[in-house]
Each structure stands twice: as structure tokens, then as C-alpha cells.
Amino acid sequence: MSVLVMGASGAIGGAVLRGLQGRGMEVRATSRTPERLSLPGSVRTFAADAAEPASFSDALDSVDRVFLYADLPEPEALLATVAAAGVQHVVLLSSAAVTSPRAADDFNGSRILRAERAVLEAGVAHTFLRPCEFASNAARWSWSIKAEGAVPLPYPDALQTPIHDQDIADVAVIALTGDSLLGAAPILTGPERLTLREQVATIGEVLGRPLSVIEQTEAESAATLAAHLPDVWVQQILKGWREAVGGNPTLSDEYARITGRSPRTFRT
Numbered sequence: 326m327s328v329l330v331m332g333a334s335g336a337i338g339g340a341v342l343r344g345l346q347g348r349g350m351e352v353r354a355t356s357r358t359p360e361r362l363s364l365p366g367s368v369r370t371f372a373a374d375a376a377e378p379a380s381f382s383d384a385l386d387s388v389d390r391v392f393l394y395a396d397l398p399e400p401e402a403l404l405a406t407v408a409a410a411g412v413q414h415v416v417l418l419s420s421a422a423v424t425s426p427r428a429a430d431d432f433n434g435s436r437i438l439r440a441e442r443a444v445l446e447a448g449v450a451h452t453f454l455r456p457c458e459f460a461s462n463a464a465r466w467s468w469s470i471k472a473e474g475a476v477p478l479p480y481p482d483a484l485q486t487p488i489h490d491q492d493i494a495d496v497a498v499i500a501l502t503g504d505s506l507l508g509a510a511p512i513l514t515g516p517e518r519l520t521l522r523e524q525v526a527t528i529g530e531v532l533g534r535p536l537s538v539i540e541q542t543e544a545e546s547a548a549t550l551a552a553h554l555p556d557v558w559v560q561q562i563l564k565g566w567r568e569a570v571g572g573n574p575t576l577s578d579e580y581a582r583i584t585g586r587s588p589r590t591f592r593t
């Protein structure tokens with residue numbers, strides 16, 4: 326069985342690719358810049374850009390299953406290309422954001438809902454992975470931790486259930502190598518609820534030096550984030566944090582049910 330991984334340079338895509346290789350699968354990978362990939366010679370690489378769905382045609386030739394990111398500028402056209410190639414199963418890295426009743430009104434929720442809808446309309450068997458906030462989002466704090474030993478945040482009491490990248494990849498690999506998750510849409514969370522303040526403290530404990538939180542106004546935070554991100558993402562991140570204050574996010578048992586193991590902690 327041959328599996329194509331879109332975005333092998335990505336955090337999740339790369340982990341999925343390694344997991345499939347570990348299981349001895351025949352794996353292919355796409356990237357917009359495949360010359361920058363550093364992969365074992367056994368992995369065939371292809372140049373493909375989701376903004377030009379036809380660019381996936383060569384990579385999809387004789388492929389059985391596909392791992393896709395939901396960052397798809399033309400999801401309907403890309404999924405039509407996938408279906409026409411005879412792919413049997415698409416595993417889409419979706420998001421828990423689509424389960425919000427207001428997902429369709431939201432920039433992030435609506436674009437991922439559109440990708441899920443395109444998969445359904447293409448009529449290809451599917452698995453939608455719906456993770457919550459990635460624990461690795463905290464890597465964005467690395468510069469201020471190195472420079473100031475502190476993390477500036479507007480909503481330090483925002484409560485999350487951060488998930489380890491590898492947990493998402495573990496479930497993707499199970500979906501891509503068997504039929505147990507056909508038609509499933511597991512919500513994936515980490516094993517614990519942690520505020521952003523608690524995440525900063527955990528990083529400090531692991532580093533062996535206390536870190537502080539610098540409380541910012543939303544406008545100050547927007548200005549900081551805008552140095553690195555487009556405004557639409559700045560607004561999305563701020564909204565997510567604002568709405569997570571005083572929340573009580575559900576912890577999912579899907580990872581344990583699917584893999585038989587406990588999810589990795591934020592500390593891990």
C-alpha cells in the first residue's frame with residue numbers, strides 16, 4: 326500500500342511520514358520546495374502546491390491513501406483531483422475548532438469546515454483528525470524566554486488542553502495503515518487542562534529557572550504578534566485566548582482509546 330504525505334516538512338506531516346516509514350509503508354511526500362526536504366532516499370518526493378491542485382497529479386498516481394493538511398486554498402478542486410486519482414482514504418488534519426457551534430462564523434473554523442466539506446463532497450473515504458491547541462504553540466515564546474526570562478500574554482488565565490504533535494501523528498498513522506478509523510472524526514486533546522500561565526511555569530520548571538508572565542493589554546499583544554503574523558491570525562489567536570478564560574474544556578479519551586496509550590503531557 327502506498328501513502329502520500331502532504332507537507333512532509335511540517336511538524337505533523339514529518340512525524341506522520343516517520344511513523345509510516347517505521348511501519349515499513351511505501352511513502353511519498355510533497356512539498357512546495359522538495360529540494361529543501363532532507364528525507365531518506367526511499368521516500369519519493371514531489372513538488373506540489375495546494376494553490377494549484379493539478380500540481381498534485383503526479384504525486385497521486387497509484388497512491389492508496391493520503392494525509393492532507395486543511396490549509397487548502399482550493400479544497401474542492403484538490404479533493405476532486407484526489408478522487409479522480411482513485412485514492413481510497415483521505416486523512417485530513419482538521420481541528421477541534423470545527424466543533425464549535427460558531428465555527429462557520431470564524432476565520433479558522435470556516436476554512437477548515439470548507440476543507441472537511443470538500444472531502445465529503447468528493448466521496449472519498451475519510452478520517453478527520455480534530456486536535457485542540459498544539460502544545461508546540463508554546464515554542465512561539467522561545468524568544469522572549471531566552472531574552473527576558475518572561476512571556477508577555479494578554480490572557481494568561483486562558484485554559485487549554487494542549488496536545489503533543491506526536492500524539493496527533495500517532496493517530497494519523499493508525500488511520501493511514503488500517504480501517505479502524507474509516508469515517509471517524511476523533512477530537513484529540515492532551516491529558517490535562519492548563520492555563521497559559523501554568524504552561525509558562527512548566528517550561529520554567531523543565532528549564533530549571535523560574536519564568537514570569539508579563540501581563541499585556543490586548544492591543545499590546547496584537548502589536549507583538551503582528552511582527553510575526555498576518556492580522557487575520559493575530560485576531561484569531563487573541564479571540565481564542567479571550568474565549569478560553571474561565572472555560573472548562575473537555576478532555577478527550579480518543580487518543581487512549583485509539584492507541585491504547587496515555588496522551589503525552591505538556592511537560593513531555
Ligand SMILES: NC(=O)c1ccc[n+]([C@@H]2O[C@H](COP(=O)([O-])OP(=O)(O)OC[C@H]3O[C@@H](n4cnc5c(N)ncnc54)[C@H](OP(=O)(O)O)[C@@H]3O)[C@@H](O)[C@H]2O)c1
Pocket residue numbers: 331332333334335336337338355356357358373374375376394395396398418419420421456457458459462
Ligand atoms: N497550532 C494549533 O494549535 C492547531 C490546532 C488545530 C489544528 N491545527 C492545524 O494544524 C496545521 C499546522 O500543523 P503543523 O504545525 O504540522 O504545520 P507546519 O509545521 O507549519 O507545516 C505545514 C505543512 O503544510 C505544507 N503546506 C502549507 N501550505 C501548503 C500549500 N499551499 N501547498 C502544499 N503544501 C503546503 C507545508 O509544506 P511546504 O512548506 O514544504 O510546502 C508544511 O510542510 C494547520 O493546518 C492548523 O490549522 C493547528
